Amino acid sequence: MATTILTVDDDVHLQEMLQLFLIAEGFNVNQAFNGEQCLSYLAAEKPDLILLDIQMPDIDGITLCREIRTLYNRPILFLTGNTQQEDMVNSFQAGGDDFITKPYNHIELIARIHSHLRWGKLLVETKETVNKLSFPGLVIDLDHLTVIANEQPVTLAAKELHLLLTLAQNPKRVYHPRQLYDLIWNDIASYSSDLIKVHIHKLRKKIEMNPNKPRYIQTVKGFGYKFEIES
Incomplete structure (x- = not known):
């Protein structure tokens, strides 16, 4: 079709x-x-x-x-x-x-x-077949809210997990830090770009092989962040 x-x-x-x-x-x-x-x-x-x-x-x-x-x-x-x-x-x-x-x-x-x-298409098929988000080197279990990165279990704080899910469930979509803050903290009046940077930094350290050259959570200069993996 x-x-x-x-x-x-x-x-x-x-x-x-x-x-x-x-x-x-x-x-x-x-x-x-x-x-x-x-x-x-x-x-x-x-x-x-x-x-x-x-x-x-x-x-x-x-x-x-x-x-x-x-x-x-x-x-x-x-x-x-x-x-x-x-x-x-x-x-x-x-x-x-x-x-x-x-x-x-x-x-x-x-x-x-x-x-x-x-x-x-990949996202739709993933959601319809199993309740997991699976990417090369990274698996997010949506039922149990667990994460496996590079074949190792990863412990994430609640906000870190929410941040990862927001990005990973919408690959390639660019999120402005203010938008992420509104979605995750639900308190735009207290918006802090530094808080987003801190959580992105912590998340990269936990799931990336090389946090300085991230594979998944990438910075889009001048705009924000997106979840990206190889085509």
């Missing part, structure tokens, strides 16, 4: 060009030209991946992404002409998985789409 991609953009011309390109690459394509159409479609269907613009007339893409995340957990890639760092940070905080600026290189776009689809 062909992979289905939902494209969300108010620019009709760009939508047509993108649709032709994606169909030529073997994808099924559905289109939404505003936020309302997008949410209506997602209420009935679940595409394998969403390509989302930021600037739209009825609702901006970042706000829309937050709404999408209440009913959809597959990859969302922003395609936008915005290049400001604030927009990139906001898109990741809203739940976006990638940020690609227009005009984009078609080869790079397809490579990124396949990369996110691969990890999305």
Whole structure:
């Protein structure tokens, strides 16, 4: 069965060009030209991946992404002409998985789409077959809340485990430190980036073979952290 991609953009011309390109690459394509159409479609269907613009007339893409995340957990890639760092940070905080600026290189776009689809499929299959997250050198038992790293049991504090689960259950998604603090400490008014850094440091020391060159929990300079393993 062909992979289905939902494209969300108010620019009709760009939508047509993108649709032709994606169909030529073997994808099924559905289109939404505003936020309302997008949410209506997602209420009935679940595409394998969403390509989302930021600037739209009825609702901006970042706000829309937050709404999408209440009913959809597959990859969302922003395609936008915005290049400001604030927009990139906001898109990741809203739940976006990638940020690609227009005009984009078609080869790079397809490579990124396949990369996110691969990890999305792996995560779904992992959750459906056994209640474990298994990666090369790392196993997280979701039933017993235990962790095996490099064939050795690892003892994690509650916040460290919560942090690891948040990142590992969403491979490749970049989390801003403020977003992690809100999700794990649930007290954004007391936000501390240093506290996040300390917990990331402790977690790396416990699960990484070389904490100075982490394999799993990687820093995305200027944005935050993501869980990454080899393709």
